Amino acid sequence: MENFYAELAEVLEIDPATVGPDMALAEHNWDSLAIVSTIAIVDEIFNVTLDGSALGKCEKVSDIEALIEKAKA
Template sequence: MDRKEFLLALDEMLELDAGTLTGAEELDSIDAWDSLAVISFIALVDEKLGHVVEGERLVKAKTVDDLLGLAGIAVTA
């Protein structure tokens, strides 16, 4: 899964229009980023990429690019 595909998966998970997220967004500015979204993100990474995101690292994420980094996806386009 590449950056674009993962961003589209995040759009879908957060019920945003496809192509909404670019990576630079602050998580605090995304209305749909809540505790359910956190669990969904962890499940998405596990299902699509086969690895576990550590909770201690996830709570430090501030941007969508941070999430991409936690998922092991390059943050540069």
């Protein structure tokens, strides 16, 4: 997840050290552009495609991680 956290931090324009499972996405630049960028990052790192509407409902980073695990199954 380290690579994912670093890439997500870049998208959200925050310090990578602040990204973790309990981080609230709404407190940062979690908008449609960030969602599309996150879909691309997840595809590149994990080789799975996430649904944009499901990703948009995520409140914490752990919610994104759960979507990734579900997509990998």
